[in-house]
Amino acid sequence: MSLLNKLTRMIATPVSQHIEGVVARGLSNTRQQIDDLMILQGRALSLQNSERAPLARLQDAEFKVFSQFGEDGILQYLIRETGITRRETSFIEFGVQNYSESSTRFLLMNDHWRGLIIDGSKEYMDFVRNQDLYWRHDLTAVDAWIDRDNINELIGDAGFDGDVGILSVDIDGNDYWVWEKIDICNPVIVIVEWNSVFGPDYAISVPYDRAFQREKSHYSNLFWGASIRAFEHLASKKGYALVGSNTAANNLFFVRRDRLGRLNALTAAEAYIESRFRDSRDESGKLNFLGGEKRRVEILDVPVVDVMTGSKTTLRALDADGK
Numbered sequence: 001m002s003l004l005n006k007l008t009r010m011i012a013t014p015v016s017q018h019i020e021g022v023v024a025r026g027l028s029n030t031r032q033q034i035d036d037l038m039i040l041q042g043r044a045l046s047l048q049n050s051e052r053a054p055l056a057r058l059q060d061a062e063f064k065v066f067s068q069f070g071e072d073g074i075l076q077y078l079i080r081e082t083g084i085t086r087r088e089t090s091f092i093e094f095g096v097q098n099y100s101e102s103s104t105r106f107l108l109m110n111d112h113w114r115g116l117i118i119d120g121s122k123e124y125m126d127f128v129r130n131q132d133l134y135w136r137h138d139l140t141a142v143d144a145w146i147d148r149d150n151i152n153e154l155i156g157d158a159g160f161d162g163d164v165g166i167l168s169v170d171i172d173g174n175d176y177w178v179w180e181k182i183d184i185c186n187p188v189i190v191i192v193e194w195n196s197v198f199g200p201d202y203a204i205s206v207p208y209d210r211a212f213q214r215e216k217s218h219y220s221n222l223f224w225g226a227s228i229r230a231f232e233h234l235a236s237k238k239g240y241a242l243v244g245s246n247t248a249a250n251n252l253f254f255v256r257r258d259r260l261g262r263l264n265a266l267t268a269a270e271a272y273i274e275s276r277f278r279d280s281r282d283e284s285g286k287l288n289f290l291g292g293e294k295r296r297v298e299i300l301d302v303p304v305v306d307v308m309t310g311s312k313t314t315l316r317a318l319d320a321d322g323k
Contacts, residue, residue: 032132038065039110046076053081054262058244058253066105069248071191075103075166078243082188082259088165092155092185094118094146095170095193098127103168103191103251114138116160120145146171147210148181156184165189170251173212176205176226176307180234190240190254197295198227200272202318204304205230220290220298221281228252229268230307241265249275 042065049061061077062070089111091104096117099105107113117139119125125143128134134141140158144150155161167187169175175192198204205226206212214224231252232242240254243263252271255263280290280298290298300316 035109039106041065042072042076042106043110045073049073049077050080053077059247062247066101066109067103068101069250070246071103071251072106074244074246074253075107075189075191078189078253078255078263079165081261081263082255083261084165084188088163088188090114090116090160090164091166091168092116092118092160092164092187093166093168093170095172096124097121098124099141103170104166107166108137108139109133112137113165116140116142116155116158118142118144118146118154146174146178148174148177148208149210151178151182152184155182161185163188166191169193172214172224173206173217174208174210176230176234177208179231186256188256188259190235192231192252192254193225193250194228194231194245194252195222195225196228196249196273196275197222197299198225198230198304198315199296200228200269201322202227202315203229203233203307204313204315204318205307207303207305207312218299218302219281219283219285220295221279222290222295223299223302226307227268228272232268232271233307242268242271244271245273247273248277249273250277 042063045063055061055077058074061073063073064070065072091107091113093102093104094117096102096119099117104115108115117128120143122143125141128141133139142154142158144154146154161184164185164187166189167185168191169179170193171178172193179192206217206224215221217223235242235254239257241257241260242265243253243255244266245252276291278289278291280288280295282288296315301314303312303314306313
């Protein structure tokens with residue numbers, strides 16, 4: 001290698017590293033500025049909702065900052081209506097992936113809540129722990145595979161037992177069985193992901209399987225979670241009232257009955273909304289974009305559990321019994 005080439009490499013390497021560092025800092029600053037603008041907009045929308053309260057429908061409070069759909073707005077509204085105190089401003093959310101899109105990130109960054117997030121992927125949790133928000137805020141990220149036998153220990157070991165403001169359950173599978181077992185904390189508001197494809201009539205869930213994975217449970221990708229009636233049944237046993245769903249029909253909201261205030265308790269039939277997701281697969285694993293009743297037909301004969309009786313059945317059998 002010539003002297004010129006050696007000098008070029010010696011100079012170019014630190015220059016290249018410097019440029020990469022400048023670009024990375026620039027991108028980080030830009031991301032922070034965008035986040036700040038989004039938070040300001042969310043704060044303004046939240047104040048507008050408070051001036052219109054009480055709202056006729058929970059969906060009227062929807063707005064999105066960091067949530068998947070309109071959960072940010074709904075939570076801001078419910079927090080005001082339930083009168084959550086400073087002592088209760090902590091949340092637990094699991095099934096968050098890398099936390100870029102979640103139901104509680106706006107609470108963390110706008111309202112400075114204390115939070116616990118759990119996901120089965122260490123890669124995702126390492127990503128969160130390496131972000132500025134991890135030292136800017138009181139956030140605990142735990143990588144662990146959640147099941148109904150370890151969930152209380154995971155929450156307790158992280159220091160989130162007792163009174164908390166919000167519990168959010170979103171694991172695309174054993175959601176019913178895991179929420180059923182949680183007794184270490186006492187949330188004011190509970191959010192659970194539900195499967196609209198199961199319909200409004202039956203209190204059913206997928207059978208409990210510690211290793212459940214949605215994409216492996218049935219080729220259609222439609223067999224997961226529990227129905228709205230199943231969650232209404234469980235919530236009632238735990239002292240919670242169903243107050244509604246988001247418009248997208250993937251998240252249900254429950255409030256502890258002693259904190260309902262002006263909020264209306266709804267039945268499963270009143271709160272049910274048919275989702276319009278078209279993420280179904282064919283037997284080769286390709287998206288086939290089924291919608292409406294066609295999705296339900298795909299899983300008519302897959303075994304489910306009637307959570308009221310504990311017996312196994314199918315949607316087809318339940319339909320036949322109801323005729």
